[in-house]
Amino acid sequence: MIQEFKDFIAKGNVMDMAVGIIIGAAFTAIVQSLVNDMINPIVGLFTGGIDFTNLFWVYGDGSYASLEAAREAGATVFAYGAFLTAVINFFIIAFVVFMLVKTVNRVKSAAEKPDEVAPEVKTGPSELDILIEIRDSLKR
Known part of the structure; x- marks a missing residue:
């Protein structure tokens, strides 16, 4: 093991x-x-x-100036503002990461591209041309 x-x-x-x-x-x-x-x-x-983190609703009776004060008092709170802030931050972070990955991929693909290939210069007849010429000679 x-x-x-x-x-x-x-x-x-x-x-x-x-x-x-x-x-x-x-x-x-x-x-x-x-x-x-x-x-x-x-x-x-x-x-x-606008700061959403201080948006909350208290179950039962009580009025508190802030979410922190309500939690310190031991009140049961529905802190929907903190959730909204977390969701907004998630979308912002996801977008930033997407843009970073997209940029890295673009740079990576540019680095992997081969340099422009010089045009091929023909110096003589190709192999196919020679074979066709031989075939035609044999036919005659």
């Missing part, structure tokens, strides 16, 4: 997956910073600075 585990760990796929997870974690930090520090402020300009 230990040998099987060693074989499993030693496979290239597991190591590739580990590297992918580590890079993914670093990439997540970059994307979150891009969204939180650069894109969300621009979105805030268009929405007038």
